[in-house]
Amino acid sequence: MVNSEYTVNPEIPSIDNYIGGEWKPPLSGKRNAGCNPARSSEIVSLSPDSECDDLDVAVASAEAARYAWRKLTGAQRGALLFKAADLLESRLEEIGRAMTCEMGKTLGEAKGETARGAAILRYYAGEGMRPVGDVIPATDAEALMFTTRAPLGVVGVISPWNFPVAIPVWKMAPALVFGNTVVWKPAAETAITASLIMACFHEAGFPAGVMNMVIGEGAVIGQGIAEHPGIHAVTFTGSDTVGKRVGQIALARGAKYQLEMGGKNPIIIAADADLDLAVDATISGGLRSTGQKCTATSRVIVVSDVYESFRSKLLEKVERLKVGDGLNAETWLGPCASRKQYETVLDYIRKGKEEGAELLVGGEQPDDPELADGYFITPAVFDQVMPKMAIAREEIFGPVLALIEVRDLDEAIELANDTEYGLSASLYTSNLGYALKFIQETDAGLVRVNAETAGVELQAPFGGMKGSSSHSREQGQAAIEFYTAVKTVFMKP
Numbered sequence: 001m002v003n004s005e006y007t008v009n010p011e012i013p014s015i016d017n018y019i020g021g022e023w024k025p026p027l028s029g030k031r032n033a034g035c036n037p038a039r040s041s042e043i044v045s046l047s048p049d050s051e052c053d054d055l056d057v058a059v060a061s062a063e064a065a066r067y068a069w070r071k072l073t074g075a076q077r078g079a080l081l082f083k084a085a086d087l088l089e090s091r092l093e094e095i096g097r098a099m100t101c102e103m104g105k106t107l108g109e110a111k112g113e114t115a116r117g118a119a120i121l122r123y124y125a126g127e128g129m130r131p132v133g134d135v136i137p138a139t140d141a142e143a144l145m146f147t148t149r150a151p152l153g154v155v156g157v158i159s160p161w162n163f164p165v166a167i168p169v170w171k172m173a174p175a176l177v178f179g180n181t182v183v184w185k186p187a188a189e190t191a192i193t194a195s196l197i198m199a200c201f202h203e204a205g206f207p208a209g210v211m212n213m214v215i216g217e218g219a220v221i222g223q224g225i226a227e228h229p230g231i232h233a234v235t236f237t238g239s240d241t242v243g244k245r246v247g248q249i250a251l252a253r254g255a256k257y258q259l260e261m262g263g264k265n266p267i268i269i270a271a272d273a274d275l276d277l278a279v280d281a282t283i284s285g286g287l288r289s290t291g292q293k294c295t296a297t298s299r300v301i302v303v304s305d306v307y308e309s310f311r312s313k314l315l316e317k318v319e320r321l322k323v324g325d326g327l328n329a330e331t332w333l334g335p336c337a338s339r340k341q342y343e344t345v346l347d348y349i350r351k352g353k354e355e356g357a358e359l360l361v362g363g364e365q366p367d368d369p370e371l372a373d374g375y376f377i378t379p380a381v382f383d384q385v386m387p388k389m390a391i392a393r394e395e396i397f398g399p400v401l402a403l404i405e406v407r408d409l410d411e412a413i414e415l416a417n418d419t420e421y422g423l424s425a426s427l428y429t430s431n432l433g434y435a436l437k438f439i440q441e442t443d444a445g446l447v448r449v450n451a452e453t454a455g456v457e458l459q460a461p462f463g464g465m466k467g468s469s470s471h472s473r474e475q476g477q478a479a480i481e482f483y484t485a486v487k488t489v490f491m492k493p
């Protein structure tokens, strides 16, 4: 049974859940059709519309597998991650293409993200051999006191569609290497990419039940993970509305949880900035991946002295960006990932105009008739944006830049902090004093000087302040804090 208004080509991949080491259709038999955002009438996948029964089976198999898995050494678990990394890398082209067809990002970015996935797997494979505790002097001369780390049990992973390889991999790899088993709910929009990742793990030889994937509605399977008494910890990346709900449910039943959510990331252009570099960083940080990065630049806060010259340099380059199908080599900017995302972005563009901001460029469907069936929006730049406007306060998650003029750096930092979010912030300047002031005074988990807001390094802690996060950190060595519990050992002969 297919929940779709479209006629479906029998060649379309029909994706299954992965439970207990086997591919399993959803118990209900129901599936949802997923379309290519570059041509919305083209169906690219049929993904499981799973129900809580499917989730129960996955949790039971993760539970059954966890005791044997935790008994392996970190090196043994890491060896499997190394194999998964090689397999992911060997399927770079296939996974990249699937991602582009499902969520629209350009093929170059999709392949780059897949390569990042392999690098993350290798990084955490190595973590299996690194120290996990400290020796602490005991007050008893005969005792040895030290800390070690214990796995949490079954970890539920809920991930979004915007980085369908990197995000789930940066959650699952540390969960696994530290001895947990996993039940993963990917975003249904990127079901093919998710099943290709699972295929790599399967082929790498992970024992049955160690990794499980269940695809379905967020309100059913995502919420089911948050509520499930058999899941000991929940890691979530997505919108703040859903994330806060997931956190409340997990907290109420005493499960450990971690939330990474939205952003409204500012870039500040100081009077002494290299304007050409600042323009490139604004475009790359704000518009790559069609602005659908949690770290995307959204507010462009420019000091008056250079406002006009920055704006004209920015417009000149934004107007030349090529919008199109992400599979075309010359495309710089693909479509919005879904109809929902497309409508949300158009809605913000309408709101921006209604509230009195001036749309300088973009914000509309491209002229090209070949793009008429896709969720394309030309990159938009708003001028005369006031801090109270919706486009200056709410996460848009699309190709929209809001220019805000300020007197000086003090006002710029005050505005940068005037948001409920605190994920990433950037400053362009050649003044070391400005840079230090910005680093000290900006409330964001990622603070970047002369670099775009959207860069993430897998070996460094990643996460937001304020409403962007549950105040935990992912990636790098920070991951051990979430995926393990500290055990303090006091031992006498």
Ligand code: NAD
Binding pocket: 158, 159, 160, 161, 162, 163, 167, 185, 186, 187, 188, 217, 218, 219, 220, 221, 222, 223, 224, 226, 237, 238, 239, 240, 242, 243, 245, 246, 260, 261, 262, 263, 293, 294, 295, 395, 397, 423, 464, 468
């Ligand atoms: P979303 O919150 O709609 O969905 C995220 C995941 O949660 C999906 O798997 C979805 O199916 C699931 N879900 C939906 N409803 C649920 C519910 N009631 N209970 C449990 N799970 C549910 O977000 P999205 O639209 O997929 O992703 C975009 C958002 O993700 C943006 O806000 C973006 O900023 C954020 N994001 C944050 C980071 C970060 O690391 N901070 C990274 C990428 C994306």
